[in-house]
Amino acid sequence: MKALVSKPHLLSRVATLALGKTIGGPAAEFTDVPEPTISPNEILVKVRAVALNPTDHMHIDVISPPGSTIGCDYAGEVAKVGGNAVKAWSVGDRVAGVVHGGLVPGRGAFAEYLKIDSDLAWKVPDDVDDAAAATFGVSAATAMLALNCRLGLPYPGEEQDIRRQQTAPAIFIYAGSTAAGLFTIQTAKLAGYTVVTTASPHSTDLVKSYGADAVFDYHDPDVATAITKQYPDISIAVDCFSKGKSFGISDEVLKNSKGKLITLLQPPKPKYPGVEHELILAYTLFGHAFQWLPPVGPKWPALPDDRKALARFYATLPQLVGSKKLRAPPVLLEEGGWNGILTGLDKLRAGKVSGGKIVVKL
Ligand SMILES: NC(=O)c1ccc[n+]([C@@H]2O[C@H](COP(=O)([O-])OP(=O)(O)OC[C@H]3O[C@@H](n4cnc5c(N)ncnc54)[C@H](OP(=O)(O)O)[C@@H]3O)[C@@H](O)[C@H]2O)c1
Known part of the structure; x- marks a missing residue:
């Protein structure tokens, strides 16, 4: 499947950190990678729309180890259901959420398919389109965490x-x-x-x-x-x-x-x-320990209570969104399909986004 994957880019990382700007082109490219295989607790999602966050370009430019799939926020359709998740999900359900993109191969939103723990995603109500649904990822989860x-x-x-x-x-x-x-x-x-x-x-x-x-x-x-x-x-x-x-x-x-x-x-x-x-950091909501730029970079411990909070948030989100108690930010649609991800990230890098969330339909 197609995915946006980080490239080896030590020099460009050092330059980005030292000069505060990217040199030598984006340190990620669209690559063919294996479709993710799911565990019994996970679902596989066919990605239909992604929302962009500053953390995505920060991962591409500085943080991501080579070979990591980039991207966090998504909306799509359930394509496969792990054995322990069949009560909660069926193939074809509309789904959205956030993944810990940019850290490992095979787990990121800027891909044809992604995998996620079945309790860390939410069911999208019929009257919410994919573009709006994709915005309830990093930003919404961060507000809840804070x-x-x-x-x-x-x-x-x-x-x-x-x-x-x-x-x-x-x-x-x-x-x-x-x-x-x-x-x-x-x-x-x-x-x-x-x-x-x-x-x-x-x-x-x-x-x-x-x-x-x-x-x-x-x-x-x-x-x-x-x-x-x-x-x-x-x-x-x-x-x-x-x-x-x-x-x-x-x-x-x-x-x-x-x-x-x-x-x-x-x-x-x-x-x-x-x-x-x-x-x-929104990433603590996934409940696992992780480190940026090992062996010298910062480490975060596993915080199981944060994970519980994300599961609780996504369990209540269909009702909150359906009743209009929680609204998506204005959607700024970036045209161009997959390439729209790169042009949208450039806009975020340049600080040209105001009052809305860039979303790309795939
Ligand atoms: N720790 C985490 O887990 C986490 C999670 C989410 C975001 N973040 C970080 O939080 C920041 C916001 O992310 P976002 O995606 O929400 O941003 P965003 O929507 O892309 O931010 C765009 C907005 O920034 C405002 N802005 C620009 N310069 C500003 C300034 N000097 N002072 C105040 N506001 C200014 C603009 O407001 P006006 O048009 O009104 O000027 C614009 O609407 C980013 O640095 C991101 O990396 C961190």
């Missing part, structure tokens, strides 16, 4: 307790118009929180339409002061951009209450005593 697993907000469907409080507590979500941000806003609203976020002026209506209560322009050099003037007691935040000035702005917002910030990329030390930073 809010429900790490910050302890009630899971969607368990929001009653907090709604009984008279004043909804506030949460700060830096970069609400990122795909991760749009899911984080919605998940925080479902938990009953007042959402304070940042976005460009051109994204203000978008983030409000996904539930943001207050929106501040991150280009304003005094944005943190403007936020703390109106919301002086915010104690939890998620930084859905996690680069450059984002950490400092979030620290400023959390300074008064010595709060906790969840970051999606490696943060610097907090600017103020008492403020806490915690880096999360």
